[in-house]
Amino acid sequence: MNQISSQSESELERLLALSNLGIDYYEPKQGLNFLTELAAKICGTEISLVNLIDSFTQWSVSSYGIEISQMPREESVCQFTILNDPNEGLEVEDLSADERFKNKFYVKDAPNLRYYMGVPLTSPEGYNLGALCVMDSQMMHLSEDVKEILRLIARQVVDRLRVNNLVASLKNKLKESELNQKKLAHDIRGPIGGVIGLADLILDEEVTADPEEIMEYAEMIKFSSLSLLDLSKDILTKDFDGNSQRSRELKEGETNLVKLKDTILHLLTPQVTVKKIDFNIFLDQENQFESFSKLYILQILGNLLSNSIKFTHEGGEINVHMKLNRKELDLTLELIVEDNGKGMTRDKIQEILEDGTSTDHGTKGEIGFGLGLNLVRQLVNQQNGTIEIDSKLGEGTKFTIHLKVN
Template identity: 45%
Template sequence: MSNAPIPANEMDRLLNLAELDLDYTNYDESFDDLAKLAAKVAGTDISLVNLIDAYTQWSISRHGLDIEQMPREDSVCQYTVMGNTGFEVKDLSSDERFKDKFYVVDDPNLRYYYGVPLTSNGTNLGALCVLDEKIHEITPEKAELLKIIADEIVNRLKGIKLIKNLKNKLNEANEDKKKVAHDIRGPLGGIIGLAQVISEQGHENQIDEVLEFINMIHKSGRSILELADEILSSSEPRPLKADEFNLSLFKDKLEKLYMAQARNKKIKFAVNISPENANTPFSKNKLLQIVGNLISNAIKFTPEQGDVTVSMDIESHEGSAILRIKVSDTGIGLNQEGINKILDGNMQSNTGTGGEVGYGFGLALVKHLIESLNGKLHIDSQVGQGTSFKVSIPVVRS
């Protein structure tokens, strides 16, 4: 496919998708009922909930077909996101755009497709699609029901994001509670100490009423101090918050998401981390979108039997920390003009080493997201000798 369909608002579309901050792997149960309902309404064996980023179509929920991802240029849904109404292909095997695709030529030998865009803030994030081995007909009534299901999928995506934000705020509130407990220990300790001194002096003066009153203060203060100690002790060790990664978890997530892409192209893919900093927590905000796009780009421009390697570490100095990420490949490389175009946000689409279609927005999105986190992007490359993208992002500590 030489002319890839690109929505006129592609950058806004990618930014809206990035704003949801999804990892594409944890949502099966959230949408399984809607995927099954869509197939039931359409009378098809298969339905998928697909989100499309700059390089990949991610199937976050599946009914009747076990597939998690495919290159964007192989998908039918890339045409669905071009419009605001349903997109139908009566027979995939007779359509020049799709007749040679693996899902048409090989098992499951698909023929029919109908997709409805998943629209949020005026952009299409992906599509709800129904598919079958046989030709079907989608009546206007069925099309309207599928549109309602698609709208509910978008509402749930937004709801999941809202719940994540609320959990983060709750975690912050709990941290504030622990800080308050820590802060009151000092004053309470002073009050108890003072009460102890007065109690001892009062005993010498034998002022029974004062002694009884001060003993009550001393007892109450001691109880509150014990409560503060109990709150503080419960915070160790602190588990990761909902909005946090550590290097170990981030490594596992990247391998789960992108190992299949690399294997399909016969590329060796590895993620290396610093063992001594493997459990240091840091914000996961936009990191999957940043590193994921860099990995997809590296796979695209690396030939078979090549290498794509991700290296990650956290550098700490003078009370601050920096997350260092390097995505290196043994691909076709860039000249200085190409490097400058990326850094200036003017990189154009190119065809990958395996004929993959480029969309020209993945690296522009990466640069935008890195800058939104006050980070920096550096590129080392030579034509024919591969490329290294180096990302530095300040670590925001709780």
């Protein structure tokens, strides 16, 4: 039992390390395609992939020789690679002769893969986040020298992912600084307005003592105050229009409700199509074009939806409601995910909310890794958000999440 608990804790830490990279699996990854092609050329293989593995899915964030974006984690070869030592990796000279893979679709059907060599993508903290792999339709064997070069390329892939994340983080900090500047300008508008009001009172009063001097001072106060007020207005409106229906062009690290909907549909349509699930995303039109930080949003929503897909019967229904609420300069994202799947008991809900972990099988026997919802809870808490779960066994589940997304 302790060993299982230790393995679950280690896997959760791995998933958190992956989430902390803040990767949007839909967006192009700067600098990765060259490294992916280089791996295939050096190894002399037809195919090369950079795969990142979360709780449910293997995401191919860069590919050479094949067009693929995702597959269920339990169908992949790389799920075994990340269990290995980074200095070794996993080599399978004939996938069709290996009991684990001989019946997989990519072995029995096109591209009829036979050879596989994968090395873990290991973070500086020692977590295997995914794998760099090369594959071919012919049986092969790579020399140790070539394998060592593949490991070096894998390190470059990890470095590139970290650099991309650092750049996105710096851009977010810059945006935060700009927001603080706007808040500061917003805060000084009140006192300045008071000074103007006082100046108006002085100007309106019939003063007998040194009226010319008082009038002169009053005019100076009003002139200075109006100048400051105009300045603060310029700061508040610079590249920012809170009343505009369409926001400015989205920067890296940002999204809006319309863009988020398109991204989720692109990422998850293959999964819902396989199970013939009626999948709908509804947007609240107010603020739908307002930009906000997408940090952890895809990880949270992706894990929630993957969980719903897993536990919703074939032909079932999943609905997503997204709303962005603005209160002055604060933005709060409301996410609601509803399904008519298997549902959960009160004990199961309590287990999720109290840091418990267990593994269940999906409606089509999908293997669960028991950590998707645990990861969601941790990420929501990390963002000082809230999560509510309403579920009835045999009827379905509703998740409601609120996140500050300034």
